[in-house]
Amino acid sequence: MSNRNILKERAIVNARPEKELFGTEIEDVVMFKLIKTLYAIENKWIKEIVRVKTIAPIPGLPEFVPGLLNIRGEIYSAVNIQIFLEHREIGISDINSAVIISGNGVEYALLADSINGFDSSENFKSDSFPENFNSLQREFIKGISSNGTLLLDGDALTQNRKIIIEQ
């Protein structure tokens, strides 16, 4: 791609009106991607989003917990939600971010390949799950958008004993 084209594309993006950039709807969910699937979670459950450089593996943990994260001195469990939801996908994961969930006295980190911006919770519908969803997915997913983004249920994530591991 030539520089001229790059500059042209950039100019088109920058030339968009503010209204288009910042919509009137409230963007209350953050989207993140794991392999090919886009997940979303409401802002209120997010303590922080951090970059992940290293995951310290701990023996004896379930498969969906590949290890622990050290974020500025605090230790979080790293959870691969895809493995947890038994939603197997073919592909290579490039984990470099983690969404730290906080609520109901529980804090842990959901691993993500990339953070993909915000969306409004209104765009997610809870009545049209695909038939191939298993019980776990039906338990932890509370909505699905038109483009297939799965809205995770913050309450389930912070309260369901299936994901909460007692030490």
Place this chain on the structure above:
Amino acid sequence: MKKGLLIRTRVRLIFGFSIVILAAIAFALIARKNQTKVSEMNEEAKRLNEISYSLQGLRSNSNRLTILHHEYLFDIHIESEKEMVEQIKSKKNDIYSRLDYIDSLLIESNIKHDLFLTIKRDFMTYFAGYDKLLELTVQNKREEAKTLLVKEQQVVYENIRVNTLKLEEIVDHKITVNEVEYKRIEKKVSDSIKLLGFILISLTTILAVWVLYLLRKISEEIKSGVEIISKSTTDILSTITQISTGAAETATAVSETTTTIEEVRQTALISNQKAQSLLQSSQKASDSADKGRDSVHKVEEAMENIDKQMKLISATVAKLSEQNRVIADITSTVSDIADQSNLLAVNAAIEAAKAGEQGRGFAILAQEIRNLADQSKRATIQVKEIINEVNKSANLAVGVTEQGAHTVDAGMALVHQSGEVIDILAENVEEAAEAAIQISSSTRQQMAGMDQIVPAMENIKKASEQNSDGIKLTQEAVQNIHHLGKNLQSVILKHNL
């Protein structure tokens, strides 16, 4: 063997002829001897006859003298006394000469001489008496003279007559004896001549038969020899004809060879010219090779310069690549910062969202920051892409420069090879030039050789022509020999030996 045979034949012939000749000589000698003897006998007989005849003459003369004296003394009718005296004198001389003659014959005949001497003495007495008688006559004492004549002279005369007759008898006896002897000797001679003649004829016949046999034998040999000669001459003639044909062919071949030599000479001349032109071309080629060598040196230098520049380009591209890498690192850092800014913005936005309506302005700010971070991210991605493109180009450039370097190396090798090829070419050209010089000198020598060959061929031609003439002469000679053989054959047939 043949020589020995010949010698033997010759000796035999000589021997045979010698015998015949000796026999003939002996025959001749004996004949001669007998002839001599016979002629001696003849001579003797002749002499004895002569003696007998002379004695008769003497008697007759003495009678005549006596008669003359009687006439002189007693005849009155003497016409001339002088003439009478002259007649007496001549008769007397006649008797003298006859006496001398008989004396000599008797000496020769070896007959008893005493009687003749008595006769001679009596004649002397007789003559003396007549001289006295004549003297008495002159003195006219005729009577005395007559007495003397009748008495004394008659006695002497009688003595002379008797003795002469005696002598005649002796001589006649001798003649008779001589005749008997002559006949005996004649018979003997005749017998011996017959015998010798028989021997001679026999020898001659034997010799003739032998010679005839020999001649027959020789003639047979000659005949066979002549036949061989005839056959040989026929063969020689055919051979000479072949030689003559060969000589003619040789002459033709010589002529053709001369023409060929002339053509070869022309070819050699052309070769020499070509060699000269090749020499010039070789010199030009040598000059071109020198120029080519210079060009190769220049190309080598240029190639070395290209190599250096290629290396420089390679180094520059490597440096560029390194700088690109640094830029990529920086871009990565920027991208990382953008990511972190993004995250921070997201966190800020979340916090703003948590703050509700109060946080709306902050949310917008956070959104703006996130947008900027996104833009930064995209920009870094684009920069990365650009850098990747640049890296690709740099790598391509590295590859191209490496290929260029390889190409330059290959070019260098090719140039070296070209130089070597040109060197080899130059050497070859020099060798070709030397070869051309050698060819030129060789062709010159060839031409000189050709120039020598041409007169030699002329000489050969002349010699061939002379040979041809000689062959013709030989042919004629052989023809003559052939004719001679034929003639000899006809001679042998004619004489039928």
